[in-house]
Amino acid sequence: MxxxxxxxxxxxxxxxxxxxxxxxxxxxxxxxxxxxxxxxxxxxxxxxxxxxxxxxxxxxxxxxxxxxxxxxxxxxxxxxxxxxxxxxxxxxxGDRVIARDGERFAQSREARAAAAAAYFEKNAAEWDRLRGLQIEEEAVEARMRALAPERVGLFIDLGAGSGRMLTIFADAYEKGIGFDLSREMLAVARANLDRAGVSHAQVRHGDLFALPLESGVADVVCIHQVLHYLAEPAAAVAEAARLLKPGGRLLLSDFAPHNLEFLRDKHAHRRLGFS
Ligand SMILES: C[S@@+](CC[C@H](N)C(=O)[O-])C[C@H]1O[C@@H](n2cnc3c(N)ncnc32)[C@H](O)[C@@H]1O
Missing domain, CATH: 1.10.10.10 (Winged helix-like DNA-binding domain superfamily/Winged helix DNA-binding domain)
Incomplete structure (x- = not known):
């Protein structure tokens, strides 16, 4: 240079x-x-x-x-x-100015995450209807199914929400674990899994950026319609990669780039899709 x-x-x-x-x-x-x-x-x-x-x-x-x-x-x-x-x-x-900037950075992140958490808390019961409004969900789900291996051991769903992915993939895994930050969403997911008779999957409270799991344990990691809420989408993908076994598969689905700003104001989106 x-x-x-x-x-x-x-x-x-x-x-x-x-x-x-x-x-x-x-x-x-x-x-x-x-x-x-x-x-x-x-x-x-x-x-x-x-x-x-x-x-x-x-x-x-x-x-x-x-x-x-x-x-x-x-x-x-x-x-x-x-x-x-x-x-x-x-x-x-420990520099005073830099430390204060760091604290404000953390507060800014927390405020953003809190806005998304409040949204999911408020909409947990209604989530399955809302998610259907946003995407052509049947086509997306069929595509996701087609991309997944037919039968795997451990299937991990990050940002499991209402448990939809754990339900539609139920016959493709031996054990499913979903993580979500919203306790309201987890309650809905548990009810949905029970109703669907999916007893080999569980949902747990957890932050997908720091999951209490060893590296290289999962055959499939699924991140469906979650990245656009996150401050660090790349870090979420890195966490998924950490969880995957060598040769494991990441199933990632999200919006393509768009200009629907109202999704930020009304639905707590941070990112307008990914290319
Ligand atoms: C749009 S919903 C998608 C739910 C589900 N994957 C589906 O397709 O129906 C996004 C979910 O991600 C969860 N979430 C957001 N940030 C998270 C984080 N840091 N860790 C775990 N879950 C998170 C939210 O609570 C919410 O349930």
């Missing part, structure tokens, strides 16, 4: 607000509004800093409808590997 290029990178990062932004983005991707709230600075100012970081190639941005997301560049330019390690160390250093 040329001297000029290195200088651009170091100049971009060598300023207090931009260093704080970088330290935040190695924690996880954020919208410009969230960065503005965490730093307590005006949106135009934060946008100016983000522009410098983006132009230097150390931050990636992507638009989804009216939201702009930012994350640490991937793949990172050459000196970034060391810089990211230094930023991670800075996040753990």
């Amino acid at each position: 040329s001297l000029d290029r290195q200088l651009t990178i170091f100049r971009a990062i060598g300023e207090e607000t931009r260093l704080r932004i970088m330290a935040l983005l190695v924690r996880g991707e954020l919208t410009v509004t969230e960065i503005t709230q965490i730093l307590g600075q005006s949106q135009p100012r934060v946008s100016r800093h983000l522009k410098i970081l983006t132009e230097a190639g150390v931050v990636d941005k992507f638009r989804e409808g009216s939201w702009m997301f930012y994350r640490a560049a991937s793949p990172a330019p050459a000196p970034m590997t060391e810089i990211v390690a230094a930023l991670k160390a800075l996040n753990k250093s």
Whole structure:
């Protein structure tokens, strides 16, 4: 890498607000509004800093409808590997400003997760009707079935909701475990599994980002209509990969990219689909 290029990178990062932004983005991707709230600075100012970081190639941005997301560049330019390690160390250093940013980052994440949890709490009983409104569910489910191996040992469903996936795949696994954060959803799932006579599946309360399971235990991991609620969809896929046996299969279904902003306001979606 040329001297000029290195200088651009170091100049971009060598300023207090931009260093704080970088330290935040190695924690996880954020919208410009969230960065503005965490730093307590005006949106135009934060946008100016983000522009410098983006132009230097150390931050990636992507638009989804009216939201702009930012994350640490991937793949990172050459000196970034060391810089990211230094930023991670800075996040753990106990520095007062960085520690406060970290607390606000966590609060921002919690607020987002709480909004989604409140949505599912409120809609648990009605969820099966709502999910049918959003997608052509029969076609999706038939496709999911066709992609799955005929018979497996352990089938894990992340964000199991009302237990629909555990039910439609019931004849394809020996043991099914579904995880969900919403206790209301879990209650609905238990009732649905009972009603369908599925006794070889259970649902448990758990955060799909940190599941109490050993690595490499699952034959199939299913994530159906969950990613668009998550702050870190890639981390959810990584957790699924961790759970899978070598040669295991990930069944992933979600919206294609769309512009239906109302799904954010009315249905707690964070992401407008995936390509
Ligand atoms: C849209 S529902 C989908 C449910 C089910 N997969 C289906 O297709 O009907 C999304 C589910 O993900 C759950 N969820 C969201 N974030 C989660 C997390 N971090 N860990 C576990 N479950 C989560 C919600 O509580 C909700 O039940």
